[in-house]
Amino acid sequence: xxxxxxxxxxxxxxxxxxxxxxxxxxxxxxxxxxxxxxxxxxxxxxxxxxxxxxxxxxxxxxxxxxxxxxxxxxxxxxxxxxxxxxxxxxxxxxxxxxxxxxxxxxxxxxxxxxxxxxxxxxxxxxxxxxxxxxxxxxxxxxxxxxxxxxxxxxxxxxxxxxxxxxxxxxxxxxxxxxxxxxxxxxxxxxxxxxxxxxxxxxxxxxxxxxxxxxxxxxxxxxxxxxxxxxxxx
Numbered sequence: 014x015x016x017x018x019x020x021x022x023x024x025x026x027x028x029x030x031x032x033x034x035x036x037x038x039x040x041x042x043x044x045x046x047x048x049x050x051x052x053x054x055x056x057x058x059x060x061x062x063x064x065x066x067x068x069x070x071x072x073x074x075x076x077x078x079x080x081x082x083x084x085x086x087x088x089x090x091x092x093x094x095x096x097x098x099x100x101x102x103x104x105x106x107x108x109x110x111x112x113x114x115x116x117x118x119x120x121x122x123x124x125x126x127x128x129x130x131x132x133x134x135x136x137x138x139x140x141x142x143x144x145x146x147x148x149x150x151x152x153x154x155x156x157x158x159x160x161x162x163x164x165x166x167x168x169x170x171x172x173x174x175x176x177x178x179x180x181x182x183x184x185x186x187x188x189x190x191x192x193x194x195x196x197x198x199x200x201x202x203x204x205x206x207x208x209x210x211x212x213x214x215x216x217x218x219x220x221x222x223x224x225x226x227x228x229x230x231x232x233x234x235x236x237x238x239x240x241x242x243x244x245x246x
Contacts, residue, residue, distance in 0.1 A: 018120055020048040021099030021181070023092030025085045026065065027055040029107035032222060033064055035143065039110035039220075041072050045117040049099065050074035051092045052107075056082040061107070086190035086197040093181070094189050102179045108222040109175040110143075115218040119178040122212050129159075130183040131205050132212035133176040134219060141224040149223060159213030163206040166199070167243060173221040174198035183209065195238035203242055 022040060026033060040050060050072075054062050056079050065076055077091065085106075093102050101123060105111060115134070122132045135157065138149035153173060158165070166172070177198075187204045194200045205211060 016045070016047055018047065018101065018124065019099040020045070020101045020103060020116055020120065020178075021093070021097030022048050022050045023089060023097070023102075023104040024050065024052045024107055025055060025088035025092075025104065026052055026057060026061055026107040027082070027085075028057045028059045028061060030057070030059040030061045030064055031141070032108040032110075033061055034068060036105055036107050036110050037065070037068050037072065037074075039113075040105065042113050043111065043116045044113050045120060048116065049097070051077060051096050053077045053079065053088040053092055055079050055084065055088055084192065086192040086194065089197065090189045090192065093184060097181065100181055102181050102184075103177060105175055105219075106222075110220045111175070112218040112220075115176075116178075118214055118216060118218055122214055123178065123180060126212055128210055129180075129212040130209040131177060131179050132159075132214060133157075133172050133178075134214040135217045136173040136176045136219040136221045137217055138173075138223050139220045141222070143220070146223060153221070157213055160210055161206070162211055163203065166202045166206050167246065169239070172198075172202060173219065175221050176219040179205075194242060196235050196242065199239055200242040203246065207246070 024036060052065055052074055062078060069076060089104060119132050123129060135154045138146040138153060140146055183205060190197045191200055
């Protein structure tokens with residue numbers, strides 16, 4: 014595997030002052046080192062920005078502070094479309110974090126399997142204290158596979174977005190995130206899998222935060238967003 018492939022990483026940050034350090038630490042502890050990081054804060058109202066600025070004193074990354082909250086899709090588009098220079102693109106929500114080999118394993122897969130435009134992996138579900146939630150972990154990883162998986166995705170097989178990596182050129186083909194869609198990950202998965210293969214690495218390489226205060230808890234807003242995406246097809 015070449016180590017000269019540049020990866021562009023976006024951390025969309027919003028009100029995760031309790032978790033942002035763990036997120037950024039996990040990125041800079043990666044075994045694969047050739048990456049650029051953009052932390053895009055979406056007008057947080059807690060002390061996230063102050064913590065991020067302290068982390069900048071240790072690590073080399075770019076912080077973008079948005080004056081108005083515009084949502085995660087806007088942050089991802091800003092990072093991937095307007096800032097990123099990498100061959101591969103990935104992101105980590107500011108309350109999630111990665112295993113040290115996440116980048117290495119995914120770069121290796123995409124380099125060796127160039128017919129794939131995206132790759133994901135198994136993911137641990139963790140609580141507010143980073144304790145692994147076994148039942149939820151087993152549920153979100155049940156039956157995962159790669160290949161031509163549009164049918165599996167539209168039937169609501171859940172793939173936590175913390176685990177994704179993309180070829181940058183895929184967005185030139187299909188466009189970027191729909192900023193009018195609440196569940197941006199499901200919508201993008203459908204756009205990619207409609208005509209492109211998605212790879213799967215059968216290893217636990219990511220940690221997906223689930224807690225009582227997280228917007229990740231399924232609600233009507235997410236359900237209607239999924240319905241809106243499905244109706245496109």
